[in-house]
Amino acid sequence: MNEQLVSFAFAILKSSEDAEEVVSDFFINLWVKRSTLRTLEKPKLYLFIGVKNQALNQLRANKRSLPPQLDDWEIRLGSVFFNPEELAISVEMVKKIMTAVNQLPPKCRMIFRLIKEDGLKYAEVAQLLDVSVKTVESQMAIALRRIRSCLEFKNEFPEIHSLLTQKK
Numbered sequence: 001m002n003e004q005l006v007s008f009a010f011a012i013l014k015s016s017e018d019a020e021e022v023v024s025d026f027f028i029n030l031w032v033k034r035s036t037l038r039t040l041e042k043p044k045l046y047l048f049i050g051v052k053n054q055a056l057n058q059l060r061a062n063k064r065s066l067p068p069q070l071d072d073w074e075i076r077l078g079s080v081f082f083n084p085e086e087l088a089i090s091v092e093m094v095k096k097i098m099t100a101v102n103q104l105p106p107k108c109r110m111i112f113r114l115i116k117e118d119g120l121k122y123a124e125v126a127q128l129l130d131v132s133v134k135t136v137e138s139q140m141a142i143a144l145r146r147i148r149s150c151l152e153f154k155n156e157f158p159e160i161h162s163l164l165t166q167k168k
Helices: 002-013 016-032 043-061 091-102 106-117 122-129 133-148 151-156 158-164
Strands: none
Touching: 002 016, 002 043, 002 106, 016 043, 043 122, 091 106, 091 133, 106 122, 106 133, 122 133
16 A cells, blocks of 8 residues: 555655655654544545645645646556456566556546556545546546557457456
């Protein structure tokens, strides 16, 4: 989970050091406030929103005039949306999937990654990115349509193609 949060912070800050610092600071603040925290229904979403807010605060502290727009966030994909060992997927398959995902527009790529890799639900992504659920749905539809349109991908990897088409 820590790597996912650092990757998400990196997408906002575009600096590995700042991203790691933001996530560390967030967890330190969480630890300090642990006695006043209530039970959370969606702890994963809480962590992502907390890191997003901490990253935006870091941008303000660095005296950057405006936080970057969602389309400007850089995405670092270590994997696409699954653990390759668990699914026994070859390196070649992973490369093809990553190529297809990396060719998506930035907004689609971010939403696809949060849903498929990080396991967030559509409503959680909408809340996290301050967009409507309909926007998330349409961006996922665009992402899935573009990935599915790759006939070579569909024919070579039908089992992965079916995973991509599952809606959360």
